[in-house]
Amino acid sequence: MIRIFLCGKMNNTDMLILFLITLCATIFFTWYIKRILLQAKIADNPIVSEHRHKSGTPTMGGIAFLFTISLIIALYYQNTPILIVSFIMLAGGIVGLVDDLIGLKVKEVQKIVVNISNEVITLGRLDVEPNEEVRVATPKAKAEVDDLLEAGKVKVIGEVPIKTEPEELEKIICQIVLGFILALTGVITTLGGFELGILAIPVVIIGVLGSINSVNLIDGMDGLAAGIVGIASFACCIYGYLFGPATIIPPFLILTALCLGFLVFNKFPASIFMGDTGSFVLGTGYAAAVMVCDIPYFGVLVLGVPIISVVVSLLHRAHIIKLPVEPLHHTLNHYGMSEIKIVLSYWAVTALLAIVGILAKMYLF
Numbered sequence: 001m002i003r004i005f006l007c008g009k010m011n012n013t014d015m016l017i018l019f020l021i022t023l024c025a026t027i028f029f030t031w032y033i034k035r036i037l038l039q040a041k042i043a044d045n046p047i048v049s050e051h052r053h054k055s056g057t058p059t060m061g062g063i064a065f066l067f068t069i070s071l072i073i074a075l076y077y078q079n080t081p082i083l084i085v086s087f088i089m090l091a092g093g094i095v096g097l098v099d100d101l102i103g104l105k106v107k108e109v110q111k112i113v114v115n116i117s118n119e120v121i122t123l124g125r126l127d128v129e130p131n132e133e134v135r136v137a138t139p140k141a142k143a144e145v146d147d148l149l150e151a152g153k154v155k156v157i158g159e160v161p162i163k164t165e166p167e168e169l170e171k172i173i174c175q176i177v178l179g180f181i182l183a184l185t186g187v188i189t190t191l192g193g194f195e196l197g198i199l200a201i202p203v204v205i206i207g208v209l210g211s212i213n214s215v216n217l218i219d220g221m222d223g224l225a226a227g228i229v230g231i232a233s234f235a236c237c238i239y240g241y242l243f244g245p246a247t248i249i250p251p252f253l254i255l256t257a258l259c260l261g262f263l264v265f266n267k268f269p270a271s272i273f274m275g276d277t278g279s280f281v282l283g284t285g286y287a288a289a290v291m292v293c294d295i296p297y298f299g300v301l302v303l304g305v306p307i308i309s310v311v312v313s314l315l316h317r318a319h320i321i322k323l324p325v326e327p328l329h330h331t332l333n334h335y336g337m338s339e340i341k342i343v344l345s346y347w348a349v350t351a352l353l354a355i356v357g358i359l360a361k362m363y364l365f
Contacts, residue, residue, distance in 0.1 A: 009172070010079070010250055018076070019253045025071050026261025029064035034265060034272045039119070042104070057270060060100045062278020065258055066093045069281070072254060080187065085251040085288045087199065088182050092212065092284030095174045096276035103163035111136040112158040113145060121153050126324055128154075134324075135160060175212050178284055179205030182291070192296045204291060211287035214306035216279040217313060217327050218346075221339050222270035223263055225306075227347045229282045230259030232302040235354030236289070239298050243361060251289035254316050255282065268340055301357045 010018070037043070037058035069086050074253055076082040115121055115128045124141030128134050136145045148154045166174075182188070183204040189196055196203055219225035233255035240248025259282070265272045274282075290299030300307070309328045321333045332342050338342045 003048055008039040010246070015249055015253055018072075018082075018250055019257050021075070022068060022254050022257035023261045025068040026064060027260050027264050028272040029067040030061060030262055030265050030272065033061055033064045033067075034058055037272070038117055057273055059273040060097070060275040060277050061092060061262065061266070061272040062096060062274040062276070062281055064262070065274075065278055065281040066090060066097070068261075069093070069254075070259060078256040079250065081251050081289075081292050084182070084185050084292055085285055086254065088208075088288040089281045089285035090177055091181060094278030095178060095283060096278070098174075099166060099171070099280070105162040105164040107164040108162050109159045110153065110162055111145065111156050112160060112231075113148075113154040114157050115153065116155050117153040121148060123148065125153070125319075125322060133157065140198075148279040163256065165221060167267055172194050172209070175209050176205050179208035179287075182208060182284075182288055187262060188291045188294075191291060191294055208284060208287045209292055210310075211290075211303070212280055212283035212308070214303060215283035215286065215312050216276065217310055218281040218306040218329070219274060220327065221329055221333075221343050222268040223266050224343050224346060225279055225282065226266050226274065227260045227305075227343065228262065228350050229286055230256055231347060231350045231354065232299075233259065233286065233289070235302045235351075235357070236293070236295060236299060238354075239295060239358060239361070240293070242358065248295060251285075251293060255285050258285075260281070260336050278320075283310065298357045298361070302350060302354045304353050 015346050040058060043056045043058055069090050073083060073090070076086075076288045097275060112133060113123070114133045115130050120130070120203055121128050123134060123136070124138040126134055126141075128238055134141075136142055145154065165171075180201065183201040188200050188204055191200075191203060194230065215225055215229060218228060233252040236251050236252040237256060240246060240252065261279070262274060263322045266274065276283070286299070286303065290296055293299075312321070312323070313326050315321045316326055324330055325334050333339060
C-alpha cells in the first residue's frame with residue numbers, strides 16, 4: 001500500500017494527491033450517476049414559478065458524493081480526521097438519500113394562479129400584485145382561492161406536484177442522531193478554546209443541526225450550495241495553511257474537491273441537482289470538519305450567508321417578516337434579480353467573509 005494512503009501526517013504532495021483523487025472521482029461519479037438518473041427519469045420539478053423551466057433536470061446527484069467518500073475511506077482509513085469526517089458525511093448522505101426517495105412520491109398537486117385584476121389582492125399571507133403569479137400552498141390560501149376565481153380576480157395557469165416529505169420532527173431526530181454519532185467518536189473534546197466535557201454531545205448536535213439546515217436551505221439555485229461550501233472549505237484550507245496546524249487542511253480539501261467536481265455539472269445552467277443527499281453530505285461534512293479541526297469561529301463566519309438565510313426564513317415563519325417566497329434567494333429572484341447575479345453575489349459575500357476572517361486573525365487576534 002502506498003505510504004500516503006496510510007500515514008496520519010500528510011505533506012503538501014500528499015494533500016495534492018488527496019485533492020486530485022477526490023476531484024477526479026467526483027467528476028466521474030457525478031457524470032455516471034447523471035446518466036443513470038436520466039435513464040430512470042428521476043428528475044426535479046421545481047415549485048418556484050421562476051424555476052419551472054428546470055423541470056426534468058436529474059436530482060439526487062449527491063449519490064455521486066457517496067461513491068467518492070467510500071473511495072476516500074478505503075484509501076485513507078488510517079488518517080483519523082479524514083476517516084471521521086468522511087464517515088459522518090457518508091451517514092449524512094444516507095439520511096438525505098432516504099429523504100430524497102420519500103420525495104419521489106407526490107403528496108398533492110397545488111394550483112398556480114395569476115392576479116388578473118388591476119388591484120393588489122390578498123391570498124393567504126401574500127399580497128399579490130397585478131399579473132403576479134403565486135402558488136396556492138397554505139390552507140388559508142386554498143380556502144380563499146375559490147372565491148377569488150369566482151370573482152374573476154385570479155386565473156389558474158398551471159399546477160405543480162408537491163413531493164412527500166417526512167415530518168419536521170422526524171427530520172430533526174435523524175439529524176440529532178448524526179450529531180450524536182459524531183459526538184460518540186470522542187475526538188471533539190475542546191472547541192474554540194473551551195473544554196467541553198459532557199457538553200460536547202449537545203454542542204456537536206447543535207453544530208450538525210445548524211450546518212445541515214443551512215446548506216440544505218441554500219441549495220435552491222444552480223451551483224449555489226456547492227459554490228458556497230466550496231469557497232468556505234477552501235478558505236478553511238487557507239486558514240489551516242496560514243495559522244496551522246496542517247491537520248486542518250485535509251478534511252476541507254475533500255469538501256473543496258467534492259464541491260468543485262460537482263460544479264462541473266451543477267454550475268449554471270445545471271445539468272444535475274444534488275438533492276437532499278448532496279446537501280446533507282456537505283452539511284454534515286462541513287460541521288464535522290469545523291469541529292474536528294477546532295476552528296468554530298472562522299468556520300461559522302465563512303458559512304455566514306446560509307446562516308443568515310436560515311435566520312430570515314425563521315423570521316418569515318414566525319410571521320415577524322413577510323416574504324413573497326421562501327428562502328431569501330428565491331425572493332430576490334422573484335423581484336427580478338437574475339439567478340446568475342444571485343449566485344455570484346452569494347459566492348462573493350462568502351469570499352469576502354473569508355477574507356475578513358483571515359485578516360482579523362492576522363491583525364486582531
